[in-house]
Amino acid sequence: MKVASVVVGGTVLAAALVGSNTGSIKESVNPAIKPVGLEAQDSHAAASLLGQFRTSASSWLFLHADLYLHNGVEMRPLTDAEIRNGRKGVGSNPNEAKIHDDSKIVTVIPSEKIDFRGIFGDVERATTSYKDMTGHSHNTPRDSLPLFRLMTFLDPQFVPGWTTGANIMLWEKDREGFRKALTYLNEGLQHNPKSIDILSQIAFCHLKEFGGKRDFAQALPFLKQASAIAHENWTRLSDDEIAATKTNYQRLVVTLRELGKPEEERLAVMEGLDHFPDDVPLGRMLRELNGEVIPEAELSPPLIIKPKTDSSEPEETQKPKIRFI
Amino acid sequence: MNFSAYRALARCVVLESLRRKDLWVVAILGFVILLASSTLGFFGFSGLEIFAKDMAVTVLGMFSTIIAVLTSSRLVPDEIKNRTLYPLLARPISRLDLLVGKLIGAVIVTWISFLLLAALTAVALMIFHVKFELIMVQYLVAKMLGLVVVCSFAMMLSTYMTPSAAATMSFIFAFGSPMIGRGLVMASAENPAIKPVCAAINSLLPQTGLFDLGGRAVYIGWSMVPVWVMGFLLAYGIAYSGAALALSWAKFRRQAV
Amino acid sequence: MSSAIEVKDLYVQYKTKKGEKLDAVQGLTFEVKKGEIVGFLGPNGAGKSSTLKALMGFVEAKSGEALVFGETAGTPEARKRIGYLPEVAMYYPFLTPMETLTMYGELQGMRGRLLRNEIEDLLEVVGIAHAKNKLNRSMSKGMLQRVGIAQSLLGNPELLVLDEVTSGLDPVGRKELRNLLKSRQEQGTTLFFSSHELAEVDMLCDRILLIHKGKFVEERDMSELKATLRNFYVTYRGDVSMLGLTEAWNENHDGSKTARFEAKVGLVQAITRLQDKGGQILDVVSQEGSLEDYFIDTVEAAA
Numbered sequence: 001m002k003v004a005s006v007v008v009g010g011t012v013l014a015a016a017l018v019g020s021n022t023g024s025i026k027e028s029v030n031p032a033i034k035p036v037g038l039e040a041q042d043s044h045a046a047a048s049l050l051g052q053f054r055t056s057a058s059s060w061l062f063l064h065a066d067l068y069l070h071n072g073v074e075m076r077p078l079t080d081a082e083i084r085n086g087r088k089g090v091g092s093n094p095n096e097a098k099i100h101d102d103s104k105i106v107t108v109i110p111s112e113k114i115d116f117r118g119i120f121g122d123v124e125r126a127t128t129s130y131k132d133m134t135g136h137s138h139n140t141p142r143d144s145l146p147l148f149r150l151m152t153f154l155d156p157q158f159v160p161g162w163t164t165g166a167n168i169m170l171w172e173k174d175r176e177g178f179r180k181a182l183t184y185l186n187e188g189l190q191h192n193p194k195s196i197d198i199l200s201q202i203a204f205c206h207l208k209e210f211g212g213k214r215d216f217a218q219a220l221p222f223l224k225q226a227s228a229i230a231h232e233n234w235t236r237l238s239d240d241e242i243a244a245t246k247t248n249y250q251r252l253v254v255t256l257r258e259l260g261k262p263e264e265e266r267l268a269v270m271e272g273l274d275h276f277p278d279d280v281p282l283g284r285m286l287r288e289l290n291g292e293v294i295p296e297a298e299l300s301p302p303l304i305i306k307p308k309t310d311s312s313e314p315e316e317t318q319k320p321k322i323r324f325i
Numbered sequence: 326m327n328f329s330a331y332r333a334l335a336r337c338v339v340l341e342s343l344r345r346k347d348l349w350v351v352a353i354l355g356f357v358i359l360l361a362s363s364t365l366g367f368f369g370f371s372g373l374e375i376f377a378k379d380m381a382v383t384v385l386g387m388f389s390t391i392i393a394v395l396t397s398s399r400l401v402p403d404e405i406k407n408r409t410l411y412p413l414l415a416r417p418i419s420r421l422d423l424l425v426g427k428l429i430g431a432v433i434v435t436w437i438s439f440l441l442l443a444a445l446t447a448v449a450l451m452i453f454h455v456k457f458e459l460i461m462v463q464y465l466v467a468k469m470l471g472l473v474v475v476c477s478f479a480m481m482l483s484t485y486m487t488p489s490a491a492a493t494m495s496f497i498f499a500f501g502s503p504m505i506g507r508g509l510v511m512a513s514a515e516n517p518a519i520k521p522v523c524a525a526i527n528s529l530l531p532q533t534g535l536f537d538l539g540g541r542a543v544y545i546g547w548s549m550v551p552v553w554v555m556g557f558l559l560a561y562g563i564a565y566s567g568a569a570l571a572l573s574w575a576k577f578r579r580q581a582v
Numbered sequence: 583m584s585s586a587i588e589v590k591d592l593y594v595q596y597k598t599k600k601g602e603k604l605d606a607v608q609g610l611t612f613e614v615k616k617g618e619i620v621g622f623l624g625p626n627g628a629g630k631s632s633t634l635k636a637l638m639g640f641v642e643a644k645s646g647e648a649l650v651f652g653e654t655a656g657t658p659e660a661r662k663r664i665g666y667l668p669e670v671a672m673y674y675p676f677l678t679p680m681e682t683l684t685m686y687g688e689l690q691g692m693r694g695r696l697l698r699n700e701i702e703d704l705l706e707v708v709g710i711a712h713a714k715n716k717l718n719r720s721m722s723k724g725m726l727q728r729v730g731i732a733q734s735l736l737g738n739p740e741l742l743v744l745d746e747v748t749s750g751l752d753p754v755g756r757k758e759l760r761n762l763l764k765s766r767q768e769q770g771t772t773l774f775f776s777s778h779e780l781a782e783v784d785m786l787c788d789r790i791l792l793i794h795k796g797k798f799v800e801e802r803d804m805s806e807l808k809a810t811l812r813n814f815y816v817t818y819r820g821d822v823s824m825l826g827l828t829e830a831w832n833e834n835h836d837g838s839k840t841a842r843f844e845a846k847v848g849l850v851q852a853i854t855r856l857q858d859k860g861g862q863i864l865d866v867v868s869q870e871g872s873l874e875d876y877f878i879d880t881v882e883a884a885a
Contacts, residue, residue, distance in 0.1 A: 117524070120506070123535050123557055127535055127537065129544050130540075147376060337681075408672040411666065412668060415661060417661045417689075
């Protein structure tokens, strides 16, 4: 793990020297690497050996962002055997439980309870960035923003870097955060003009509420464009893009409903269900369109963040930074 | 204790390493780090202090371990292969003196390269306006102790196997011992019957991970390591290196050359 | 005269990588007295290097005893009195001769100005003072051999154990080395060396030890051996038979005959017979025999 981290990490620095210019690299060098058929991927960094390094570096940084959120405490998922044996994950604190589901996560370094190593275990826990993370909270994600900046600098085609980074900017819950996120996503869109996820995320920015107003009209073109791209390239979409498409259809339907366009809404629902016949929210929306009354119990969490009573409340008051001793 | 012999042998190892330009690799690497850091600064990245520290300790840890393993694992086999061992053994020193002197040389070479790289990465960190913290000193001290364990372990393996095999095994244990230890704990938690076996294996492994305070030095707000822990690391380092040296001697003392 | 080296019933055994046992030295017994120059001869694989290694403690004897000045061979006490030159001289390529010798000198227990002066003198003696600060890697094989000779002489050892001493040296170098070793002997140093160069052995040794397949074959005093190897020839005309005196006689193309005798007494008897029976003596020659012939003959006989 450490070696792999170093190799990839070292590449980050080396690749930074080269920058993001892969335009001059011929596609024929390694055409098989192209992960999807979208034109946006034609200049994907993975089209060259150096590009592969840069892609790996971005992925490594993306994974590293989690370590930043936990202030260096390495976490791992519970194994199947551990789950069978009834071992519980550390879990997030109640304030964050809805955002971070860490109920099946434990610290990589064994806790004192299960560690047979005696003083060796004690010393390891004392010398590493270890803490019993039961009911833990997270560092503010803003601290990891520079990482996202770096990963998209290294690999502009690394879509999760754009979308997750923008999401973190939106945590600011103010106009400045919104402006930054939108600027960031638009930059991502320039590099990935047909990315379903980025288009949908731009729409999501408009659908976030600031001062009691959500801008459905601004969001609609992006949602429509994203679903059109997905529909055209359906057979060539990656798993991530399929997941983004599903969310995009849900957002599109809600937006069309809010804008009072029932015919388009029905078409969108039908198209969505055509691709995702088992999707519960889309099925429920169709039932609503058909005049059915949906029981309260069936309602799932909102697709779009509901208005808050006090949206200007600083994030820090809800999610205090963790400080370890 | 034949200190003049240790000094003579260690100086030979250091001079050879310096002139073989092993340390140039470290210097060039450090220069690349500096250049890359400057470049990141040039492109206007700010707020990457943790990332910069993370990279620094990772690079430091990896390259110092590589130098330690590669230097130590060829100490004795190269002497035999190149036949430089005969004039040495013809001197009125014991074979244990020879091993101790060579090991001291390897440790000095490793420490020089580690400190050289640390100095260069410190400059790189200054570019990122990383503040100096006392735990960084603890990190350096602990790491240097850990490198002694790595050197003695690699030298010990090289007396029992080929240099390549010794280097490979050393890398596996130097980089993988934390994972192996944690894996053993997980295995014993799932199957308590194998706990004694896991404990025995774990006690034999070089616990190099214990000497890596990088995580605490990189991330914000971690306290310094207690004095007793540093004391334990010192004691463990001496004990484990001594044991490795004894095992090397057990093989080498009667080995026909 | 007390002994510099005493070897009694020495056995050296190696294990091959396949686990087979290989007897390199089998029951070897010999002695080298203080102040002697003794050549240790034998064909390749005879066990010469193994014996020297046992003397230095590089290999452990399976059984038997080897003493150096009364100390068990291989101990630091014994090694302190020995200067050793290995068969193949390899020295740290990234050190200079000065640094190399400084290291060996310090291991010998020397230090400071005394060591520095001795190294300077030795480098002068072996003829590489001009290259004392060049890296060993840039030196020729002959120059490295001189570094090796210098290191073996560090600390003025009482016994020099030299394995293939003239290896890599040119004729001038060999002559210089011979003179050096002779002068050391005059100062009381004992020399024990193995060599394939029989001419060197001939010119240097007081005594030789011959081994073959790990076993002792014979030990000869050099002056006695040389006398033994001397042949005497008489060339004559006339119908005189040498039967009973020698079997080595033949007729030359001009009708004369030549008879060879290994001892002077044979020659005297032959001359008496020729004078008695009217033979005409044309020539009488005393010729030194070949050490090589002796070596080959003896080894073949021992095989």
